[in-house]
Amino acid sequence: MEKIRGLGLGSVISTWIVNFLQVRKLKVCVRGSYSEWIDVISGVLQGSVLGPLLFLIFVQDLPNWVKNSIKMFADDTKIWTKIASLEDADSLQQDLDRLVQWSAKWLLEFNPSKCKLMQIGHKLPTRYTMKDGNNIIELEITEKEKDLGVYITRDLKSQEQCVQSAKKAQSVLGMVKRHFKSVDKDDFNVLYKTYVRPHLEYCVQVWSPHFKKDIKCLETIQRRATKLVKRLKRKSYEERLKSLGLYSLQQRRLRGDLIETFKILTGKERVDSQSFFQLAKGSHNLRGHSLKLFLPRCSTTVRKTFFSTRVVSHWNALPHHVINAPTVNTFKNRLDKHWSNMGI
Numbered sequence: 382m383e384k385i386r387g388l389g390l391g392s393v394i395s396t397w398i399v400n401f402l403q404v405r406k407l408k409v410c411v412r413g414s415y416s417e418w419i420d421v422i423s424g425v426l427q428g429s430v431l432g433p434l435l436f437l438i439f440v441q442d443l444p445n446w447v448k449n450s451i452k453m454f455a456d457d458t459k460i461w462t463k464i465a466s467l468e469d470a471d472s473l474q475q476d477l478d479r480l481v482q483w484s485a486k487w488l489l490e491f492n493p494s495k496c497k498l499m500q501i502g503h504k505l506p507t508r509y510t511m512k513d514g515n516n517i518i519e520l521e522i523t524e525k526e527k528d529l530g531v532y533i534t535r536d537l538k539s540q541e542q543c544v545q546s547a548k549k550a551q552s553v554l555g556m557v558k559r560h561f562k563s564v565d566k567d568d569f570n571v572l573y574k575t576y577v578r579p580h581l582e583y584c585v586q587v588w589s590p591h592f593k594k595d596i597k598c599l600e601t602i603q604r605r606a607t608k609l610v611k612r613l614k615r616k617s618y619e620e621r622l623k624s625l626g627l628y629s630l631q632q633r634r635l636r637g638d639l640i641e642t643f644k645i646l647t648g649k650e651r652v653d654s655q656s657f658f659q660l661a662k663g664s665h666n667l668r669g670h671s672l673k674l675f676l677p678r679c680s681t682t683v684r685k686t687f688f689s690t691r692v693v694s695h696w697n698a699l700p701h702h703v704i705n706a707p708t709v710n711t712f713k714n715r716l717d718k719h720w721s722n723m724g725i
Contacts, residue, residue: 639695
């Protein structure tokens, strides 16, 4: 309630929330036997509409305690910084200490055994600890971690994500095969686009593969899936795609990159376009369209294949009438028509 009042909410709403949280009891049922009623002295009602909002209000001041970069999603918190020297590592350790202080003050403790450390691109002898009661626990170093459904590895390669995505998609594809003896084109498009392909393209702008083995790993799933339509089974993969009105997954990833770029540059995504792209100098005087992008020099393969770099050449090659589309759907339609005219 101290934090709610600090937001400047009126007394009526504050009193209403107090009444909502106070005087709650619970008991536990195990195999038909109930415990005694006990008072709930902390937390919010699980499953309530207000629960997530009240939790966000409770943790919204946490970034103010941290000096380095921080991102929060629900109860998941990540902090990071560029480690160029041991002083940078000390700064990160101080942030961890401040997080522990925050948790002690507001009685919302972190679990050090679930906190992981990932080091990317440096080999300095760094170690980080968190206090758990009277114990000092060194954070476990992890080689890979699943973050909001995407597997992140120390080398920032997409192999693990491709393997896991292919496994999920193949599992669903196997279920479809078992439950449908025959599938026509319309049925296939509904089943494949709804249940299989989303696993192959979840957040793909983040981890888009560039190694041939990873590209093949994903493409193999779609290749197998198109054989579900018996009339197309004997045709080549390219013929099956054309008959079903589909792109290859590699082509779809490029299409998705261009659509996302269009959204960012035209303000249809709530992100800062300058954090991704830089307009080419004098772009309005260049041939083609007026939103040509600057292609930065890259010294690593990871940077070359990052979204904001790999899409630049393809974006700059688009004609003026595609870039100037008034809506996202219009951009998609014009892009598809342009590719069709180009024989892509």
